[in-house]
Every structure is written in C-alpha cells, then in structure tokens.
Amino acid sequence: MLFSRRSFLTSGTAALGAAAASTCLASLALTHPTVGLSCLHTGRSCAIHNYNGSLSSREAKAFRSVARDWRANKVYGMDLRLVAILAGIARKAGTEDTYGLISGYRTPRTNHSLTGTASGSLHMKGVAMDIRHPRPLDRQLRDLAISLRAGGVGYYPQKHNLFVHVDTGRVRYW
Numbered sequence: 001m002l003f004s005r006r007s008f009l010t011s012g013t014a015a016l017g018a019a020a021a022s023t024c025l026a027s028l029a030l031t032h033p034t035v036g037l038s039c040l041h042t043g044r045s046c047a048i049h050n051y052n053g054s055l056s057s058r059e060a061k062a063f064r065s066v067a068r069d070w071r072a073n074k075v076y077g078m079d080l081r082l083v084a085i086l087a088g089i090a091r092k093a094g095t096e097d098t099y100g101l102i103s104g105y106r107t108p109r110t111n112h113s114l115t116g117t118a119s120g121s122l123h124m125k126g127v128a129m130d131i132r133h134p135r136p137l138d139r140q141l142r143d144l145a146i147s148l149r150a151g152g153v154g155y156y157p158q159k160h161n162l163f164v165h166v167d168t169g170r171v172r173y174w
C-alpha cells in the first residue's frame, strides 16, 4: 500500500481545499474578468487584467491604440464603456477569451469609403466596435450583449465575415 489511511485522508482534504480554492478563483475571475482585445487586421492586442470598472491611463491608451482606425492609422479617444460591455459579456459567458476586433474607430473618410456603413455611424464617434469571439458562438455573443442593455447591438451573420456590433448609444437591436 503506497499511502497510509491517514496520509490518504490528508491528501483528500488537500484536494478538496484545492477544489474550493479554484472555485473561488473562478468566481473572482468572473467578477473582475481579464478583457483581451486583438485587432484582426493589425494583430495589435491589449489585455485589461482584473477589470473592476475602470482602466488605468496605460490600459486606456493600449485599448484605444488597438481600436484605432487601422486604415487611416488614427487613434481616437474611444469610449471606455465599451470595455465594460466586453467585461459584461465575459462575466455572463464565464469566459475570458480574447475578443477579435474587426472595426473600432473609423474616421469619416474611412466610414464613407466603405460600403454598407451608416452615414451617421457611431464608429466615427468612437463609441462602437465590431467584434467576434470564439466562445461563446456569435449568436450567443449577440444575445449576451443584448441582455446587458448597455447600448446598441447589431448582428451581422455574413458567412465569411460574421460579427457583432456593440455601441454605447441608445439601447436598440438589429
């Protein structure tokens, strides 16, 4: 016998303790999730660790850098409440995967050069992002975003360019 009953009991208790600790860590992670964002066009990425409702100036700078208009290479004062939306989705989904960013800030010039964009797009005001997430699936991503009631949510299920639009404007869905 490799273990005496006593040491077996001790290690069993230790295992239980470890399980309790990891559950505790998991719920902490959900309360203050790490929010990762990676621009799918430039490969720039940032991570806000243990998001608690506010960003340090360094984190805000990194977030805005990632969400720049990559076509015009223009950084803008993106609305930081967008990070709260990403964190809200992560909390509800129970995942901390990195979001793929398809479009963040768009200069009026970039916006007008693209087909299918609204002339008054909130991307030009720095309050909108088009995102993708491997888990949850994008339809769930949309539903989770809608459940936050934090702004607008648009669903674009194109076969090769599926994404969810989120913004901090009026609560509305399409």
Ligand SMILES: [Zn+2]
Pocket: 103, 123, 128, 129, 130, 165, 166
């Ligand atoms: Zn959009």
